[in-house]
Amino acid sequence: MDYQTGFLNHFATEAVDGALPQGRNSPQRPAFGLYAEQFSTSAFTAPRAQNRRSWLYRMRPTTEHGPYAPYDGAKHLVQPDDSQTTPNRLRWDPLPMPDGAVDFVDGLMTYGGNGDPSSGGIGIHLYAATAGMDARAFQNSDGEMLIVPQQGALRIVTELGRLDVPPGHIALVPKGMRFRVALTDGAARGYVCENFGVPFCLPDLGPIGANGLASPRDFEAPVAWFEDRDEPFEVVQKFNGCLWSTTLDHSPFDVVAWHGNSTPSRYDLARFNTIGTVSFDHPDPSIFTVLTSPSDTSGTANCDFVIFPPRWMVGEDTFRPPWFHRNVMSEFMGLIHGTYDAKEGGGFAPGGASLHNQFNGHGPDVESTARAMQADLKPVKIDDTLAFMFESRAIIQTTPFAMTGGLLQSDYDACWNGFPKARLP
Known part of the structure; x- marks a missing residue:
């Protein structure tokens, strides 16, 4: 599987030759009748160095869906409060694999966190999954997701392309981006940090100098990939601490070309x-x-x-x-x-x-x-x-x-x- 390297680079990629506009970026008449959509994970007027956005050229706009209704799965994916919190030091045994077919979304279990989508902070979750997601996607409108596999490799299909993420790697999925998770190595287990605050970036190196720690060139973003599927597709959205569901009549992974710097990525630790x-x-x-x-x-x-x-x-x-x-x-x-x-x-x-x-x-x-x-x-x-x-x-x-x-x-x-x-x- 091909990748583009760099962290917060401005990438440009197309799955079909000619799908990505060249020169002047015209959202009026994209090639092949595609629809132009800007995906922004920073304010429009954020300074250039912190501005994160990507232009997506897709087969249908994301506006085409019915109303969301409350989702009653993922019972333990919740917003923590102070009712259970003590000063004690705590340690947990590994999360057991669930009985039956449980996918990544329904396998998420919240252990703790602080803050909320409005004020910043984090949520901390563990997951245990025995089944992949197929005609189903997840959109976290509350926070960016840092996924840390511990057992079993994941294939994370996002709107901008696919990431293979085995244990020893991490994946970073921007806030608001739709994705699904397939299991490529049997049952899977791992950790998730849900970031409500400023998006993750590389730390300043200070006296260390120009080299050391994580290098931007080692972060890998996907190349454009899409699927043309006309069938019912569930989208589960996390919004304001609650879960919601709607059904599309097509796959949401229909972005044929894109360019920008608000991207999912993976990194080999x-x-x-x-x-x-x-x-x-x-x-x-x-x-x-x-x-x-x-x-x-x-x-x-x-x-x-x-x-x-x-x-x-x-x-x-x-x-x-x-x-x-x-x-x-x-x-x-x-x-x-x-x-x-x-x-x-x-x-x-x-x-x-x-x-x-x-x-x-x-x-x-x-x-x-x-x-x-x-x-x-x-x-x-x-x-x-x-x-x-x-x-x-x-x-x-x-x-x-x-x-x-x-x-x-x-x-x-x-x-x-x-x-x-x-x-x-």
Whole structure:
């Protein structure tokens, strides 16, 4: 499958020769009787560097549909509130695969979040699916979706083309874009960050310089692809925290050509250039930021997407796992594969998750701490692991499913029991 490379580049692509206007962009008479439509995910007057929009040339305009009605599926895709939220550190077992045929939309389970589509913030969901979506599409009008597969590859069909997204990759789908998810490797499971705030972008590198972390050229956008299907097609829309459904008489994936910079994309996390220390002390986890959604407070993100990939540990005179800390940011972690180096004592399994809300102490467990304090500080390669974190400046409120759905570990605090008391002279 072909891709175009770059992040926020202005792309131009057509699935049929001659479908994309050349020179002057005339929406009056596109080729082949196509309809011109602008898809905007920023305000029209946003500064040029932040302006995100794409021109779509499609077989039918998106205005052609009947009224939406409430959708009664996806029972656990909800807006969290503070009724279930505690200061306790939380950890969950992996989400089990559902019985029967459940697709990506109906397999979404909300664990927590903060804010809302009007004020910013994030929603955090896990998904478990056993069936692909066919004559069915999803449109999230509330937020941009960062999809992190943990088990099973996804084929994400969007209005602008197709993305193959196996575990170890991520996908970014713009707010308001229609897409469907097929399963190309059997049952699938993973994580989703729904971003209500400023769209994700690459973090500034500051003293790191021109190179390092995620490179724009490694993000891949789809080339134009369309399907011409005249049959009933359901569109489920998430709008203002609720789900709605309507039925079209054709596939919504009928964009024959497009150009612009508001695009879906995928990224291979193995291409992340990890930056670490070559002298002493463990660097802050912000050094592992792949994408950030800035807030109106400089240096404090609406959401950071951070990964902990394979890497060399070479610092002298230091404690190499993440140190004990209380943080102004709230941290939701997931594990794609392997063992996380701060939780070698068990309990944090691939497909599972943990939540440490702001200013509540956390860090390595007893076993990991003891091993790290006695370790010979020679160069060591941390391998066969990939963990990540959704980090937000606000408290992450939890949902009833997260707290009472049977996956919450009741003994998580025990991993910090038994630290020997320091012996003073």
